[in-house]
Amino acid sequence: xxxxxxxxxxxxxxxxxxxxxxxxxxxxxxxxxxxxxxxxxxxxxxxxxxxxxxxxxxxxxxxxxxxxxxxxxxxxxxxxxxxxxxxxxxxxxxxxxxxxxxxxxxxxxxxxxxxxxxxxxxxxxxxxxxxxxxxxxxxxxxxxxxxxxxxxxxxxxxxxxxxxxxxxxxxxxxxxxxxxxxxxxxxxxxxxxxxxxxxxxxxxxxxxxxxxxxxxxxxxxxxxxxxxxxxxxxxxxxxxxxxxxxxxxxxxxxxxxxxxxxxxxxxxxxxxxxxxxxxxxxxxxxxxxxxxxxxxxxxxxxxxxxxx
Amino acid sequence: xxxxxxxxxxxxxxxxxxxxxxxxxxxxxxxxxxxxxxxxxxxxxxxxxxxxxxxxxxxxxxxxxxxxxxxxxxxxxxxxxxxxxxxxxxxxxxxxxxxxxxxxxxxxxxxxxxxxxxxxxxxxxxxxxxxxxxxxxxxxxxxxxxxxxxxxxxxxxxxxxxxxxxxxxxxxxxxxxxxxxxxxxxxxxxxxxxxxxxxxxxxxxxxxxxxxxxxxxxxxxxxxxxxxxxxxxxxxxxxxxxxxxxxxxxxxxxxxxxxxxxxxxxxxxxxxxxxxxxxxxxxxxxxxxxxxxxxxxxxxxxxxxxxx
Numbered sequence: 001x002x003x004x005x006x007x008x009x010x011x012x013x014x015x016x017x018x019x020x021x022x023x024x025x026x027x028x029x030x031x032x033x034x035x036x037x038x039x040x041x042x043x044x045x046x047x048x049x050x051x052x053x054x055x056x057x058x059x060x061x062x063x064x065x066x067x068x069x070x071x072x073x074x075x076x077x078x079x080x081x082x083x084x085x086x087x088x089x090x091x092x093x094x095x096x097x098x099x100x101x102x103x104x105x106x107x108x109x110x111x112x113x114x115x116x117x118x119x120x121x122x123x124x125x126x127x128x129x130x131x132x133x134x135x136x137x138x139x140x141x142x143x144x145x146x147x148x149x150x151x152x153x154x155x156x157x158x159x160x161x162x163x164x165x166x167x168x169x170x171x172x173x174x175x176x177x178x179x180x181x182x183x184x185x186x187x188x189x190x191x192x193x194x195x196x197x198x199x200x201x202x203x204x205x206x207x208x209x210x211x212x213x214x215x216x217x218x219x220x221x222x223x224x225x226x227x228x229x230x231x232x233x234x235x236x237x238x239x240x241x242x243x244x245x246x247x248x249x250x251x252x253x254x255x256x257x258x259x260x261x262x263x264x265x266x267x268x269x270x271x272x273x274x275x276x277x278x279x280x281x282x283x284x285x286x287x288x289x290x291x292x293x294x295x296x297x298x299x300x301x302x303x304x305x306x307x308x
Numbered sequence: 309x310x311x312x313x314x315x316x317x318x319x320x321x322x323x324x325x326x327x328x329x330x331x332x333x334x335x336x337x338x339x340x341x342x343x344x345x346x347x348x349x350x351x352x353x354x355x356x357x358x359x360x361x362x363x364x365x366x367x368x369x370x371x372x373x374x375x376x377x378x379x380x381x382x383x384x385x386x387x388x389x390x391x392x393x394x395x396x397x398x399x400x401x402x403x404x405x406x407x408x409x410x411x412x413x414x415x416x417x418x419x420x421x422x423x424x425x426x427x428x429x430x431x432x433x434x435x436x437x438x439x440x441x442x443x444x445x446x447x448x449x450x451x452x453x454x455x456x457x458x459x460x461x462x463x464x465x466x467x468x469x470x471x472x473x474x475x476x477x478x479x480x481x482x483x484x485x486x487x488x489x490x491x492x493x494x495x496x497x498x499x500x501x502x503x504x505x506x507x508x509x510x511x512x513x514x515x516x517x518x519x520x521x522x523x524x525x526x527x528x529x530x531x532x533x534x535x536x537x538x539x540x541x542x543x544x545x546x547x548x549x550x551x552x553x554x555x556x557x558x559x560x561x562x563x564x565x566x567x568x569x570x571x572x573x574x575x576x577x578x579x580x581x582x583x584x585x586x587x588x589x590x591x592x593x594x595x596x597x598x599x600x601x602x603x604x605x606x607x608x609x610x611x612x613x614x615x616x
Binding site for chain 2: 183
């Protein structure tokens with residue numbers, strides 16, 4: 001049976017990634033849009049999820065692509081109505097709000113899937129398998145991009161709960177937490193806040209794990225010379241480098257993986273699988289690390305950020 | 309068999325609360341102190357926990373009363389040495405660091421007890437029992453004290469990881485999370501930072517739960533007219549007020565509980581019980597709410613704080 005899916009929040013990520021990936025995935029069909037301003041020709045349109053759920057539109061599942069601050073109430077409404085729910089990353093504005101959501105999904109017997117799209121990048125599983133089997137000496141994460149290019153006009157991203165540079169940085173954290181063999185935890189957090197913004201534009205973090213592994217992560221939104229989305233791991237078997245956000249993997253410069261992006265196709269394949277049994281897949285560790293980074297963060301004030 | 313206990317970090321809380329409470333508790337005996345500068349006459353003294361553990365001093369358990377930023381490494385050392393561990397609140401500087409600690413305690417078969425002393429206040433259990441059985445309309449937490457009086461010279465408390473006003477505020481959160489029938493989560497966080505400090509001096513928080521309950525919490529360290537440590541709960545059966553940090557409980561002004569403080573005696577009674585089976589008691593929800601309050605917090609800058 002094909003899953004009839006509504007997208008809630010037809011913004012940049014929904015148009016760029018969700019819509020084309022759903023079209024390519026067997027077992028799921030995009031039937032409806034709930035979005036204040038945007039619509040797709042030939043598809044049922046509703047101004048918001050409440051109107052959609054109150055209508056007689058037949059949907060089995062919703063994908064929440066709205067900003068994280070409002071997603072909790074939308075997820076509750078969808079789960080209460082017995083719909084499977086897919087959450088864009090980050091899954092919410094706080095860690096604590098996720099517990100009641102998981103409990104509600106369990107009660108209703110439907111799927112709740114907190115997605116981390118970067119974990120579906122082609123280099124991630126090979127990197128995990130490689131690192132499971134070798135001594136790791138150190139990890140260095142560089143996640144640098146131009147906020148003006150990648151988040152044009154997204155005011156919510158600078159608001160509390162919008163995460164600032166952790167919006168891309170949490171992708172790196174979702175990869176690192178997936179490929180390292182042991183849980184890591186934060187030891188130092190330095191955050192750079194533009195003097196006119198409520199969220200950081202850069203972060204410098206030091207993590208470790210139970211074996212004392214040094215994991216350094218540098219996130220920066222002021223990179224105008226092209227993107228760097230890389231994880232470098234020094235190991236007993238050589239230097240493993242995951243780059244281009246997980247499209248490429250190399251060992252001592254020798255390519256191991258080099259595949260086109262298929263992250264959101266992977267997400268929707270997994271979502272279709274999960275909904276067959278109403279299974280729940282909610283891993284909060286990337287968001288937990290971000291919360292810890294704010295909790296332990298030392299604030300540094302830097303130049304104002306002006307969009308235009 | 310009496311538990312031979314070492315206190316690590318002989319500061320204000322250890323002297324004021326731990327030492328006298330241990331003396332009053334059956335089944336545990338204070339035998340050693342690890343503290344850089346302080347000691348107790350007639351008791352073995354070590355400069356730090358590493359020296360203590362490397363010595364032939366016979367201890368079964370340690371109570372970590374040091375600032376939270378350094379507590380993780382001390383807890384690891386103690387657990388590795390097979391000692392039971394009691395953690396003052398907050399249990400660590402981040403939420404994520406607690407997972408590996410719990411895993412290590414399990415591996416070693418020893419007790420790890422993340423204490424929340426306010427939960428042992430006499431009004432807490434009666435309040436929980438009352439609220440389990442009545443409709444709750446709203447909750448208002450007021451936790452206000454004079455930082456100069458209660459935390460004289462504690463520089464670490466203003467550093468990242470020291471929590472600022474959440475150091476007392478987390479006591480309120482430990483009570484509220486214990487007495488409410490359902491988990492709550494944060495919706496709004498406004499934090500006031502002195503312009504010369506890295507931690508907040510006041511916080512105004514709004515939580516809710518799966519039923520939409522309104523929980524407001526106000527923490528303030530600038531209260532010089534005496535302390536207010538109260539939780540007010542409007543219920544279908546009247547207004548329940550927990551005050552004086554949990555020593556008193558009243559319904560519509562009629563006293564239900566009015567007992568002297570015995571929080572730390574309660575902690576040590578429970579610790580002795582836990583160590584009999586190597587049980588673990590680690591509830592991170594109060595610290596999780598604080599991490600969320602920083603994550604979602606809107607920062608407001610207020611007057612500089614000068615100690616003297």
